[in-house]
Amino acid sequence: MVDVMSFVSYLLNGISLGSVYAIIALGYTMVYGIAKMLNFAHGDVIMVGGYIVFVFVSTLGLPPLLGIFVAMILCTVLGVTIERVAYRPLRMASSPLAVLITAIGVSYLLQNLALLIFGANTKSFTSVVAIPPLKLADGQLTISGETMVTILVGIIVMVCLTLFVNKTKAGQAMLAVSEDKGAAQLMGINVNGTIALTFAIGSALAAVAGVLLCSAYPSLTPYTGAMPGIKAFVAAVFGGIGSIPGAMIGGILLGVIEIFGKAYISSQMADAIVFGVLIVVLLVKPTGILGRNIQEKV
Amino acid sequence: MAMLEVKDLEVYYGMIQAIKGISFEVNEGEVIALIGANGAGKTTTLHTITGLLQAKSGSIVFEGKDITKTPGYKIVSMGMAHVPEGRRVFANLSVYENLKLGAYTRKDKAEIAESIENVYKRFGRLKERRDQIAGTLSGGEQQMLAMGRALMSKPKIILMDEPSMGLSPLYVNEIFDIIKEISESGTTVLLIEQNAKKALAIADRAYVLETGKIVLSGDADQLMNDESIKKAYLGE
Numbered sequence: 001m002v003d004v005m006s007f008v009s010y011l012l013n014g015i016s017l018g019s020v021y022a023i024i025a026l027g028y029t030m031v032y033g034i035a036k037m038l039n040f041a042h043g044d045v046i047m048v049g050g051y052i053v054f055v056f057v058s059t060l061g062l063p064p065l066l067g068i069f070v071a072m073i074l075c076t077v078l079g080v081t082i083e084r085v086a087y088r089p090l091r092m093a094s095s096p097l098a099v100l101i102t103a104i105g106v107s108y109l110l111q112n113l114a115l116l117i118f119g120a121n122t123k124s125f126t127s128v129v130a131i132p133p134l135k136l137a138d139g140q141l142t143i144s145g146e147t148m149v150t151i152l153v154g155i156i157v158m159v160c161l162t163l164f165v166n167k168t169k170a171g172q173a174m175l176a177v178s179e180d181k182g183a184a185q186l187m188g189i190n191v192n193g194t195i196a197l198t199f200a201i202g203s204a205l206a207a208v209a210g211v212l213l214c215s216a217y218p219s220l221t222p223y224t225g226a227m228p229g230i231k232a233f234v235a236a237v238f239g240g241i242g243s244i245p246g247a248m249i250g251g252i253l254l255g256v257i258e259i260f261g262k263a264y265i266s267s268q269m270a271d272a273i274v275f276g277v278l279i280v281v282l283l284v285k286p287t288g289i290l291g292r293n294i295q296e297k298v
Numbered sequence: 299m300a301m302l303e304v305k306d307l308e309v310y311y312g313m314i315q316a317i318k319g320i321s322f323e324v325n326e327g328e329v330i331a332l333i334g335a336n337g338a339g340k341t342t343t344l345h346t347i348t349g350l351l352q353a354k355s356g357s358i359v360f361e362g363k364d365i366t367k368t369p370g371y372k373i374v375s376m377g378m379a380h381v382p383e384g385r386r387v388f389a390n391l392s393v394y395e396n397l398k399l400g401a402y403t404r405k406d407k408a409e410i411a412e413s414i415e416n417v418y419k420r421f422g423r424l425k426e427r428r429d430q431i432a433g434t435l436s437g438g439e440q441q442m443l444a445m446g447r448a449l450m451s452k453p454k455i456i457l458m459d460e461p462s463m464g465l466s467p468l469y470v471n472e473i474f475d476i477i478k479e480i481s482e483s484g485t486t487v488l489l490i491e492q493n494a495k496k497a498l499a500i501a502d503r504a505y506v507l508e509t510g511k512i513v514l515s516g517d518a519d520q521l522m523n524d525e526s527i528k529k530a531y532l533g534e
Contacts, residue, residue, distance in 0.1 A: 188374030188403035
């Protein structure tokens with residue numbers, strides 16, 4: 001009985017961690033889909049979101065929800081600014097490597113700015129979740145408030161994003177731009193504006209992910225975003241880069257694999273297992289689980 | 299005053315000059331054909347008019363407004379639609395979603411729904427396949443979708459780039475019939491074609507492009523009987 005309970009508990013923790021990965025992976029995959037670039041600074045926007053909430057909630061004592069709202073707004077501004085200043089001028093560059101290297105540069109810039117402002121010391125982040133843990137089956141199964149909130153937020157984000165992309169004009173414009181920028185422009189779609197909107201949404205989601213991540217694992221350093229960022233990138237590739245449902249499935253699977261790996265195999269090996277899974281998936285299906293083959297144009 | 303007036307247009311790809319100072323005009327209600335061989339600069343000309351490319355010098359005036367430097371996405375709402383070469387339908391979206399995107403610049407939902415019905419009336423096959431993913435349509439059907447999508451913006455002028463390319467003879471005839479219909483319903487047409495015979499048959503006037511320059515222009519009937527045209531483009 002105890003084993004079943006711990007299995008369920010690991011599974012829920014995995015889904016919760018996976019929800020965070022999925023939310024980050026959505027930002028990666030949307031930006032890749034539309035701008036055909038890997039935004040390696042995406043993980044660091046998570047860290048910035050964490051610090052903003054830390055400053056506003058832990059230090060200045062703002063209500064958590066307001067703090068999260070402020071973090072989403074500031075991260076949106078940050079993401080759009082990065083796109084406008086660092087990436088857009090390079091969009092027409094002859095080599096796609098130029099923008100990739102710039103993204104790595106932006107990543108280091110954000111990390112070092114955080115280092116400069118907040119120092120290298122780990123800040124202990126106060127969880128923004130005030131819900132008490134749920135005890136089930138006579139106390140054999142405990143589900144933390146963070147786990148419940150993270151899963152719930154993950155579901156809300158995924159539903160809202162799916163509705164946004166499929167049901168709204170801006171969402172359809174996003175799909176059109178990600179398929180064919182020229183043809184999208186001929187429809188009267190502002191391509192640069194649509195790309196900026198994608199960065200805005202991705203960055204706002206990164207702020208949400210940062211808060212959830214720091215609430216579940218309450219230590220904040222300038223490098224907090226790096227590893228989850230890489231893993232979310234793995235999740236996006238795993239699910240099929242460019243595919244929104246792919247990022248969701250990839251994220252959740254990755255979280256579950258990581259937690260199960262930690263619990264049943266070896267906690268030191270968990271990351272190796274995660275990246276091992278990526279290698280296997282890419283060998284078997286290079287486009288990822290839901291990846292589409294690139295359609296040849298006639 | 300002409301509806302569309304292109305004057306001394308020069309366009310470069312990097313160092314290479316693709317368009318070497320061409321001028322032409324399209325009057326309201328006309329069907330104008332731009333004919334010429336591969337690499338003559340026909341597609342470049344259309345791309346520059348609708349803002350996919352930027353001109354180095356010269357001007358493009360549409361209904362009295364200089365649109366040479368207007369961002370491409372703003373040109374659609376001014377009443378100009380472009381059916382690009384190779385159709386370029388959104389392959390992963392459905393027929394219906396493609397048509398909706400064609401009406402991106404329009405607001406009134408009821409009118410958009412009406413326009414979609416009109417497109418379905420004109421292209422019965424699109425109605426049958428409304429929920430099908432556009433990438434799975436045949437070439438001819440995709441061409442119809444690309445034309446229907448362009449019509450969704452309610453254009454005053456429609457620019458068409460090689461609409462008959464790669465289609466079976468049956469479809470080619472159908473596509474030209476549709477172009478005629480579009481023209482008869484009051485939309486001005488600027489048509490690029492390698493199939494010069496078909497293009498001249500439905501055009502009012504035509505311009506002949508050769509390596510970035512206009513070498514000949516005139517009434518379509520007149521050009522059809524021109525010896526050099528017959529030899530170079532009509533295969534006679």
